[in-house]
Amino acid sequence: MVGFEFTPDQNAAIESKSNMVITACPGSGKTSVIVEKIRREVAGLQAYKGVIGITFTIKASKELKQRCKQGGLDTKSSFFGTIDHFCLSELIFPFISRLYGKSDYTVECKSYTELDESLKIGLPPLDDIGHEFNTDDYITYENKFKLLHDNGVVLLESIGVIAVQIVTDSLACRNYILSKYTSLYIDEYQDSSQPQHELFLSLLELGLKAVAVGDVKQSIYAWRGSDPQYIQSLITKPEIFEHHIVNVNHRCHPSIVNYANRIFDSNCLLLPTSDIRVYQWVLNGTQHDVAEYLTESINKLLADKIVQSLSNIAILVRNNNSLSLLETKLGVPNRIFGENPLSQINTSKTKLMSSLLAYYLDHKVLINDVVEVAEHYSSFSPSSLKDLRASVKSISDLDSSTIKNAILELTNKILDEKVIEIEVNALERVLSDKNILKQYMPENKNEVQIMTLHKSKGLEFDIVFHLDLYDWIMPKREFISGCYDEVFASWEQDLNLHYVGITRAKEHCILVNSTNRFNHEGVIKQGKKSQFMMLDGLTGLYK
Numbered sequence: 001m002v003g004f005e006f007t008p009d010q011n012a013a014i015e016s017k018s019n020m021v022i023t024a025c026p027g028s029g030k031t032s033v034i035v036e037k038i039r040r041e042v043a044g045l046q047a048y049k050g051v052i053g054i055t056f057t058i059k060a061s062k063e064l065k066q067r068c069k070q071g072g073l074d075t076k077s078s079f080f081g082t083i084d085h086f087c088l089s090e091l092i093f094p095f096i097s098r099l100y101g102k103s104d105y106t107v108e109c110k111s112y113t114e115l116d117e118s119l120k121i122g123l124p125p126l127d128d129i130g131h132e133f134n135t136d137d138y139i140t141y142e143n144k145f146k147l148l149h150d151n152g153v154v155l156l157e158s159i160g161v162i163a164v165q166i167v168t169d170s171l172a173c174r175n176y177i178l179s180k181y182t183s184l185y186i187d188e189y190q191d192s193s194q195p196q197h198e199l200f201l202s203l204l205e206l207g208l209k210a211v212a213v214g215d216v217k218q219s220i221y222a223w224r225g226s227d228p229q230y231i232q233s234l235i236t237k238p239e240i241f242e243h244h245i246v247n248v249n250h251r252c253h254p255s256i257v258n259y260a261n262r263i264f265d266s267n268c269l270l271l272p273t274s275d276i277r278v279y280q281w282v283l284n285g286t287q288h289d290v291a292e293y294l295t296e297s298i299n300k301l302l303a304d305k306i307v308q309s310l311s312n313i314a315i316l317v318r319n320n321n322s323l324s325l326l327e328t329k330l331g332v333p334n335r336i337f338g339e340n341p342l343s344q345i346n347t348s349k350t351k352l353m354s355s356l357l358a359y360y361l362d363h364k365v366l367i368n369d370v371v372e373v374a375e376h377y378s379s380f381s382p383s384s385l386k387d388l389r390a391s392v393k394s395i396s397d398l399d400s401s402t403i404k405n406a407i408l409e410l411t412n413k414i415l416d417e418k419v420i421e422i423e424v425n426a427l428e429r430v431l432s433d434k435n436i437l438k439q440y441m442p443e444n445k446n447e448v449q450i451m452t453l454h455k456s457k458g459l460e461f462d463i464v465f466h467l468d469l470y471d472w473i474m475p476k477r478e479f480i481s482g483c484y485d486e487v488f489a490s491w492e493q494d495l496n497l498h499y500v501g502i503t504r505a506k507e508h509c510i511l512v513n514s515t516n517r518f519n520h521e522g523v524i525k526q527g528k529k530s531q532f533m534m535l536d537g538l539t540g541l542y543k
């Protein structure tokens with residue numbers, strides 16, 4: 001079925017029926033392993049049973065679901081989705097009333113930024129980084145969560161802690177989960193937050209088989225409450241979790257694997273290869289000159305047939321500022337996956353608007369994808385679901401001049417709440433910017449893909465240009481007045497991000513620095529080489 005032979009390590013992880021933690025390097029086929037495990041498991045289940053498959057993004061969950069269903073396999077009552085989606089649709093919406101009683105309103109999920117100011121009173125400033133809830137906070141905020149529920153709101157930032165509480169307190173919930181699911185699979189466990197980790201342990205205690213998959217070296221979201229210590233803590237409990245290591249990288253050329261491994265360990269063993277496909281470029285000039293140089297190089301790569309299409313090339317950058325520097329000077333067709341005004345506002349309404357727009361512009365996006373987003377924020381009866389599908393379908397043939405109003409009306413109707421001015425403005429800005437609109441359209445083979453390193457996680461390209469390898473930028477350095485020592489803000493997380501970037505490349509990886517750089521205020525500074533380009537153990541591993 002898979003078209004290749006599983007390695008002995010992969011087979012061991014697939015065949016064992018124990019609880020386990022699988023640590024897997026990039027491109028090691030961890031998705032293939034999870035898929036095979038799930039397929040074998042669901043084949044033996046009755047129709048009303050299934051497994052829980054949790055992924056980090058909606059895109060990853062679609063891929064997991066599709067791969068599990070390949071060849072017409074019935075995945076029965078399995079759930080595939082993000083952790084928030086699981087908590088809301090399987091735990092919170094059905095069982096929150098067991099904790100807080102019935103609400104007079106239809107309960108919806110809203111982020112802190114969406115709350116009326118009066119409802120924010122008594123909550124920490126959750127829009128600031130560093131104020132994530134953990135399960136110990138539940139007691140302190142229980143009355144507040146109940147008050148919000150009385151007003152028809154489940155706070156997005158509290159989903160994890162409330163979900164854990166529901167599993168602890170509600171026998172009905174526990175019975176439901178046990179009767180429906182046999183196992184829990186969580187991918188990208190290194191990016192788990194504390195409540196997600198606690199939920200994993202609670203469901204294990206309840207009697208589900210638990211499988212966690214991740215890679216400590218790909219932990220890149222510590223700044224928003226994720227922590228690799230949780231996957232580490234599973235590894236240190238061999239009596240509960242078998243530890244399987246899947247570490248053959250099937251994606252990257254051996255010279256790329258060697259370079260990537262050496263950034264963490266200057267003495268690690270190298271794969272045999274004399275063909276070096278990692279390059280360190282120090283170019284003259286600023287990021288604008290880099291963009292012009294890349295234009296020439298990319299045209300040459302195409303002309304020399306080193307790459308078949310532009311979409312197999314990625315340019316990865318550290319931050320959004322670099323995206324705009326490239327945008328002005330890059331002379332090849334491209335698609336920039338930058339911030340977009342709708343995701344910046346990040347409310348239930350803007351998320352629904354985004355998914356409606358994606359449905360309108362990309363024929364691969366299904367009505368069900370929009371419905372899944374709507375179900376994140378509201379629960380629907382079977383008859384209202386039918387209406388919802390029909391309403392979504394109705395926008396597919398609309399003329400572009402009427403799409404804005406159609407999306408606004410539909411969003412109001414589905415979430416039963418008026419779209420406010422900043423949300424309307426965000427939609428208008430997206431619709432009027434052809435570069436942002438491209439983010440919603442199907443892949444175009446004739447466009448180089450440009451994105452931040454964070455957004456590249458889980459993707460792969462034949463050729464990767466990894467930019468922004470400057471001192472001060474990557475790794476980020478703290479400016480401390482009067483101090484001349486190098487003080488790094490988050491060396492480990494930045495190194496992990498560098499690793500994620502390098503390991504996106506299948507064939508060639510080009511690491512780029514330039515002699516000057518614009519800083520965030522547009523002032524030209526000297527562009528010293530990143531400390532990451534000068535790590536011990538790299539000599540001879542790049543050209």
Ligand SMILES: Nc1ncnc2c1ncn2[C@@H]1O[C@H](COP(=O)(O)OP(=O)(O)OP(=O)(O)O)[C@@H](O)[C@H]1O
Pocket residue numbers: 004005006007010024025026027028029030031032033250251457458459
């Ligand atoms: N044993 C194997 N032999 C050859 N190719 C394999 C093997 N296992 C997986 N692959 C291939 O390696 C590639 C990566 O597999 P997969 O997408 O499952 O990896 P992953 O570990 O989930 O990647 P990521 O780095 O995105 O997390 C796929 O093209 C897959 O077909």
